[in-house]
Amino acid sequence: MTAPDESQIVAPRGLILFAGQRLWPQIDALAQWADTLTDVIVVPFDELAGPAGAADRLASFVGHSLPAARVAKLAPIGPDDADAVASIVDEACAADTSWVLDASGLTRLGSYSIPRILDRHPHLPVIYRDANGPWQRLLPGGRIGKVTGLDPSAIDRFTVADLLAVTWSDEERSARVEPREFPVEIERAAGATIAGADWEDEFSRAAGAVRARATNKVGYGPLFEAFVVCLVRGIGVAADDIGISAVLYDGQRAVQEVDVVVNASGRLHVIDCKLSEEHQALPIGDQIRAAYATREHLGDGADQVILLRPSLVVDDEFLSLCHSYDIQVIDKATLAEESLVAALRRLLVTSAIRVPLTTSIPRTVVRVSVIDSVVDLNAEFSQSREDHRIYDTGQFLVLKYRVDKTTPYPDLQPRLEKLLDGAGTIIGFHRSQSRASATAIGRPVNDRRSDAIRALRSLRRNSGN
Known part of the structure; x- marks a missing residue:
């Protein structure tokens, strides 16, 4: 039996x-x-x-x-x-x-x-x-x-307002999502951006039109938050899974406000949005610590914080601080390699790579097909101190490796395809925000898995990194 x-x-x-x-x-x-x-x-x-x-x-x-x-x-x-x-x-x-x-x-x-x-x-x-x-x-x-x-996305059935009410509120304070109307110009600009137009051109034109016809002065900050919300809707997140200006109240007094909150892929995502004139008011290190404090103060342990600074290049020192706080960054350097829409989709819609890990870790090739615990590949790769590491999940091969920062982004994936030489296909590729490492996800041909692993291992001896 x-x-x-x-x-x-x-x-x-x-x-x-x-x-x-x-x-x-x-x-x-x-x-x-x-x-x-x-x-x-x-x-x-x-x-x-x-x-x-x-x-x-x-x-x-x-x-x-x-x-x-x-x-x-x-x-x-x-x-x-x-x-x-x-x-x-x-x-x-x-x-x-x-x-x-x-x-x-x-x-x-x-x-x-x-x-x-x-x-x-x-x-x-x-x-x-x-x-x-x-x-x-x-x-x-x-x-x-x-x-x-x-x-893994079952929680998406609940609205972001209901989730904030149960996870962010406490005995003395209540969390609410403030309703807000979006100007039609901002909605159209987001639609054009999703269709492939430059986000900065579209947003600047739309924000200028809104400000020109507004009877009261409208700041770029609230308009940019509305633009981000419209982008998130455009990549497939339901309207009731997005909150703009989520506020924590102590009685009638607002004590904490978050720009944008998204319920997607089984977790809450807090997006802290700032344009150039806004982020100059507070040093970036203080902004990062404030974002971390917000998650610790409000979050329930599963929240992802995204620091959106599209007009600023965040220095490596502060990227390291974000990494230590588990804060994701979309900055000007990120947007030089991928579009704003692609970056939001990667962080909100595509779940982070987390795979089972075996109790023993062989050098270079890590087999991750037996469940004992869960490992975050980014953290595991960083802790390994190796220049090149392959994770074999049974279905996919995940390659993480260090690259020369001067290597152009478009050159990296074709080099891997050439190395595989038909033994597999690269189905996903991403370069880190610091430009110092890259991640490739490959699907090996059934009877050529060993050839695919051998090809990827040869990368460390190949000048193509």
């Missing part, structure tokens, strides 16, 4: 969530099975119960976003109360409902309570994930397995 596939989870009718300081994994679990859930149990964990606490916000979010599901918010449990966790699960499993337990919010309490729960309920799917990591399944005997068949 074939053993059941533990990586596949049958869509449940009930979901148990533990609400702590971070709620993104719990919201993702709701999104994965929103169409089948009839019962959701929300347990306040390790927090002071209050009218606007994390559990209250999460329960309210479920009631609003999943109106067909019954929501039960239980009494708070303490950080060491493993018996309470086990009792909650026992009572739920006694009912005639298929359940999934999301242990993401349990932190260290999970190490005490989950083994006991799995002893009593070995067939209960117990899952967890970090804010930026994949879903994993906790199994009897202390095993950890992968979870397959889930939608």
Whole structure:
């Protein structure tokens, strides 16, 4: 008899969530099975119960976003109360409902309570994930397995306004997206830019027309934010997944404002937009630290911050600071290599490359077909201190290598195609913002994988880098 596939989870009718300081994994679990859930149990964990606490916000979010599901918010449990966790699960499993337990919010309490729960309920799917990591399944005997068949963009079903209300608000403050009308000239300029026109020419012409007919003075900053929103809509993000001027209120007082927020590809993206006359008012280092502080203050661990400075070249020193803060940059140097539309599409619509990593890493060729953990290839390559590294995912070969900054961008991909000589095809290529490294994604021909790897490895001995 074939053993059941533990990586596949049958869509449940009930979901148990533990609400702590971070709620993104719990919201993702709701999104994965929103169409089948009839019962959701929300347990306040390790927090002071209050009218606007994390559990209250999460329960309210479920009631609003999943109106067909019954929501039960239980009494708070303490950080060491493993018996309470086990009792909650026992009572739920006694009912005639298929359940999934999301242990993401349990932190260290999970190490005490989950083994006991799995002893009593070995067939209960117990899952967890970090804010930026994949879903994993906790199994009897202390095993950890992968979870397959889930939608990485499931959260896109919720609006950005609803997500901000549950993740950015807290006991004293509320987050809202301010409505704003967009001038028709700005919308047309964005459409022309998406069609291939120069963004700067189109925006300058449109902004000039808007300012010329405006009775009140209109700044370039708000017009550029509107232009960015129209571009994001144009690359396929729904209007209710984009917020402009998202504001955090303490009572009636605005205490924090974010230019543009986008819900796409399973995470929130905060776009900090500034044109030339604006970024001169504050040193770029202070702008970067302010963007980082915004994410730490508002975010829920899964937010991506994008510093959009299309009229400024960010120096390597500050690019390194952005890298250490995990902040993405679109600056003038970026736009010399790719269009503004392509850069936004890459960061918002195309998910970052994150692949499983084996426990041992051979030199130069890294096989990443067995799941033990997840690695960010950019970080792994940087930490390897090698000039050339190939990641074999089983389906694709991902090459990361250092390049001469003076090598023209259009020359890089054709050189790789020539090296492969029919053993594979380059299906994706990107050069880093510092111009010092490049990433290529190749699809090898089925019976020529070893030839493709050999060809890519030869790059380090070839003058074509």
